[in-house]
Amino acid sequence: MVSDEETVSLMRRLRILGFDFETVPSVDEQRSVSICRDVLDSQSRADADDLWDRLLAIARELGPTGGTLDLRGLIDRLRGRFRLKEFPDYATDVQRITQASEQLLDELTDRIGGTVALDRSAELSRISSLLDSHRGVVLLGASGSGKSVLTKQLAVGAKPEGPVAWFDAQTLDEPTFATIERSLCLRHNLATVFSHITAPSALLVLDGVDRFSENARRNAARLIKASCFEDEKSPWKVILTCQPEAMKRLCQATGKYDLRTDLLLESVVFAANAVPLLEARLMQTWA
Helix, strand or coil: CCCHHHHHHHHHCCCCCCCCCCCCCCHHHHHHHHHHHHHECCCCHHHHHHHHHHHHHHHHHHHHHCCCCCHHHHHHHHCCCCCECCCHHHHHHHHHHHHHHHHHHHHCCCCECCCECCCCHHHHHHHHHHHHHCCEEEEECCCCCCHHHHHHHHHHHHHHHCCEEEEEHHHHCCCCHHHHHHHCCCCCCHHHHHHCCCCCCEEEEEECHHHCCHHHHHHHHHHHHHHCCCCCCCCEEEEEEECHHHHHHHHHHHHHCCCCHHHHCCEEEEEECCEEEEEECHHHHCC
């Protein structure tokens, strides 16, 4: 039997909120659309109206069954249709990751002698097409064949669609994953930041895997897992660059750290200036 005291205690904790959504015009609806506009990258009123309509549709879909939706689930439903700003809590961390990546990209020379640039548009087009249909792509090639430069051009082209996180052997050669996070001055751990990306796509690059130490391989595995790239709803795609002779070690490493080898290495590309680009399935070539 519920006592009067318990009933009063419960009622003291209830908040009754009044809305005028059924009124025309509705002040609360205008306020809601304004909030939608604030979170959109485009700041467009038309996009804000579309976002509000989409949120109402989701509420109508889940309401009758008592369904729930967490923050990440909502992002997944909106991604691709709406370009949202990064969450205020994570925007600074995303900026720090991209700035560190841009510094590494700036160190990569993409011109011979500082003046001549090779036309590799055909290779770029092929690899871009592979990224559209695969979760992970590996670029194989001898030292100096242009793997990193090709990946740099892909990364630069991907920036308008979302963040690029670029890591090499040196940045990953730390005793713990937390050391890498501290070196980036992050407020949140990388797994949390990666899982709250609102952009339609994001690119994780691990450059020069053949030069990775044991520490670097372990930290790279943590990065790949943090990206949740195996989830079709995740915006993250992964590119690895590696020399052919290190391919066996790469396959062993993916198994050692319990990564989805079938997804991470399902598309292997040979990149070399004098050799036509060749796409190959891992299990067909290295089985």
